Amino acid sequence: MTEKDFSLRLAQLREEKGVSARDMSLSMGQNPGYINNIESGKSMPSLSGIFYICEYLDITPKDFFDVETSNPTKATELYNIAKKLDSEQLDHLIALAKGLQK
Template sequence: MNAEYIRNKITQLRLQKNVSEHRMSLDLGHARSYIHGIVSGRTLPSMQEFLAICDYFEITPEQFFYENNDSVNPTLLSGLIHEANKLSEEDLGLILVLVKKIISGYPGSK
């Protein structure tokens, strides 16, 4: 994992959220070119700014660096986890069974 990963991940998340670099920069309280500077490789965000970027996308830093499946929208995954935390252990078990059934039904699944 390197600076290129961070730049690419911010771009991926920004596109999933359907927001421009300009709008995201302003939303984060910076000049309109702030995000462009990051994704072009001129700079990297500070730790405080990185955490603000994660908050902006409604994900945890762990989810930002989760690279097993970049096709999964981390904001959706975060929402699912948030809602799942409200369920009983029994209901979580039922959901797990359902998810496994869905996955096993897809062609090419393990």
């Protein structure tokens, strides 16, 4: 993932959460322009900053870097529900998901 990809991914996930860059920055205890500077490519977070960003977004770092999953929060929610289903229920869920992909 390039720095530009990181910035775009952060903006995407932040927007899906429905929060402004300023509010996210302040909620994380950072200066008001912290997230905006990352999204604009002016700076990059430290490793601990990435963990704080993920914690704020309620996702794992794996979810953040998995760009094939457009909405990791909902994907995780679905996965957690699916873990509790029996085999027949999972078959129905898979069939429904395949139908939605078309």
